[in-house]
Amino acid sequence: MLKVLFGVVSYSGVITWEEIQSGHIDSRRRPVHLAVYLGYLAQLKLSGKSPETAVLENIFKLSNQRALECSDGHCMLESQLVLNSFPYWLEDDVMHLLLFISGKDWQEEYLREESKRLLKKNLGELLSRYSLEWYIHVNPPHKRTVAGLAHAHIFIRSVNSKEIADQVEQILQSGK
Numbered sequence: 001m002l003k004v005l006f007g008v009v010s011y012s013g014v015i016t017w018e019e020i021q022s023g024h025i026d027s028r029r030r031p032v033h034l035a036v037y038l039g040y041l042a043q044l045k046l047s048g049k050s051p052e053t054a055v056l057e058n059i060f061k062l063s064n065q066r067a068l069e070c071s072d073g074h075c076m077l078e079s080q081l082v083l084n085s086f087p088y089w090l091e092d093d094v095m096h097l098l099l100f101i102s103g104k105d106w107q108e109e110y111l112r113e114e115s116k117r118l119l120k121k122n123l124g125e126l127l128s129r130y131s132l133e134w135y136i137h138v139n140p141p142h143k144r145t146v147a148g149l150a151h152a153h154i155f156i157r158s159v160n161s162k163e164i165a166d167q168v169e170q171i172l173q174s175g176k
Contacts, residue, residue, distance in 0.1 A: 015090050020135050020155050030089045037086040052148035077102035081118040097154040108138045111152040133157040
């Protein structure tokens with residue numbers, strides 16, 4: 001019993017930048033955010049909607065019909081860089097973004113290059129002005145809740161003010 005409790009305690013809490021850079025990220029969320037995330041997944045399941053269809057509707061802005069057609073991963077759509085609606089439990093100066101592509105190409109090198117391309121295109125000025133660091137992570141197959149659409153997790157560090165965070169959010173929401 002103590003071993004189990006110790007294991008839970010040793011893996012709970014904030015994910016540090018060092019843990020992110022190690023590439024062995026335990027995708028944990030704050031308890032309140034985890035409850036919201038699990039509730040969202042349960043709601044999707046009850047509605048009969050897959051996580052892939054939800055991403056295609058909410059992030060790629062497709063109609064329900066078009067999202068259903070594209071949920072097999074065979075539609076060619078422009079990659080999307082967005083804030084994670086259900087971020088991991090991160091240090092205060094780290095933001096959690098996601099890069100989604102519309103296909104099932106889980107090749108890490110491709111996802112990393114596409115992430116870098118969109119980071120530079122959309123946030124390049126902010127990244128250099130504020131000396132922001134970033135790390136790109138692709139979950140292993142057993143940790144993918146949206147397995148039908150390849151995506152990468154992008155963590156941006158040194159977002160140490162609300163002003164910087166607001167600028168990142170504004171740029172991503174405007175689609176620039």
